Amino acid sequence: MPDIIDKNVVQDVERLGTNPGDPLPMLDGHVSHGRFERVLKDGHFAVTTEIAPPDSADPDEVLARASLFDGYVDAINATDGSGAHCHMSSLAVCAILTRVGYSPILQISCRDRNRIAIQGDTLGAAALGVCNALCLSGDGVGAGDHPEAKPVFDFDSISLTRTLRILRDESRFLSGRKIDLAPKLFIGSSINPFVPPVENRVNQLAKKIEAGAEYIQSQYCFDLPVLKDFMARAVDMGLTENCYILPGVGVLPSARTAKWMRDNVPGVHIPDSVIKRMKQADKPLREGRKICIELMQQIKEIPGVSGVHVMAYRQEKWVGDVVKKSGVLDGRTPWSPNSAETTIGTVN
Amino acid sequence: MYSLRRWSVRHARFMEALYNTVNPAILVTLRGITKVFGTKLDKPITAAEAGLKGLLFDCQMCGSCALSKTGMSCPMNCPKTIRNGPCGGVRPNGMCEVKPDMKCVWVDAWDGASRMKNSDAIKSIEFAVDHRDKGRSTWLKLAREGETVNDKEATNA
């Protein structure tokens, strides 16, 4: 028996390294050293969430916010000046998270940096142990607290995606200059199937995949029929064969906030029926979580879907609760720094 | 002009046909002109292109014209200058996230493309523009590119 245990330990050390922040060995057919890619490629239903970077230079605050998700998520998106508001940078949040072994997803928006800065940051992120990147266009500066800022938008999300693929796969900068060690990132992008032109959103998805997106996270889904239609078309077009799709879900706190989000947050579509349900509920907070749980369960059944992305701004403490109650993890416990019982990396 | 540019998108099929017939003629003429005058007439030619395309498409003279691949809707009018759009922020009524009074240029682009003969051109990826070309004439660029191609063909022959 001790032999077997030793063997497992050796295997785990081989797979994990001795320090949780060390990169994992890259598996055959994988593009990154990361755990998030492993979970998806092992065929598990993945759960990702979003961390709100603090308005602070305190690293402990980042770790405290991340620990809320321990044992319930496979990767954590670090937003990049979301809503065009200034916060701790995505790169720094990711670097803090990788030190203790988390799988952060570096969000890269095109709003604030040009191609020189973005390529440099990408190398830096990989050097700091980041294994995942998410390419976004970014919200307009007018949406944030510095509307007087200069919008950059040197790239759009598709040019950005292609650029990251060039850095990684061709080991060169856009200029052609060689990169000695390529950034081994698992590269994704986002999609919003719920806003016009709804009938062309699947074409947009196709372009993102052609540009090199290996996974996709979507904007909030509160409208299941639209998502089902979108996914059916994506499956028909063969788009889910080489790309993992993780629709976004959200936790609404009240009918008022839901309405406010719909009117003020770009790209958020919430049907009247959902707002009505929130309004009529005796306990709106609980109802918001219930809606989220139901959506997660229903989304899991849609062909072509590989996971969900839970966005719970200011409701982060409920992420674990909704994930648990939804049962979408099928009893799997994602890795976390402190839990001895977690199934490391992926379940075998 | 906003109203004319919306018209151009709604008549993308016609504009495409017009473009396909007029463009070769323009290029041939420009090739002749540049052969004789070199770069001497670049300024008025660029101004003519800016004037005409400005009127019809609110062209921003990015120097890498993509109109035939964007349903005749100039992507440089997108406040985020997205070349493969739209972004995820389009309003439910199809208006732009950043400028609520403007129709999203990419909602227009997909609509325009669907009216065009080559409605699949919009599906190919346009890489980010070369900012050095801003303010330069796409017509002259194409005319000169054509020249080098022709010259090469001539030498090869």
Ligand code: SF4
């Ligand atoms: S809504 Fe349309 S026009 Fe406005 S920024 Fe987005 S893609 Fe550009």
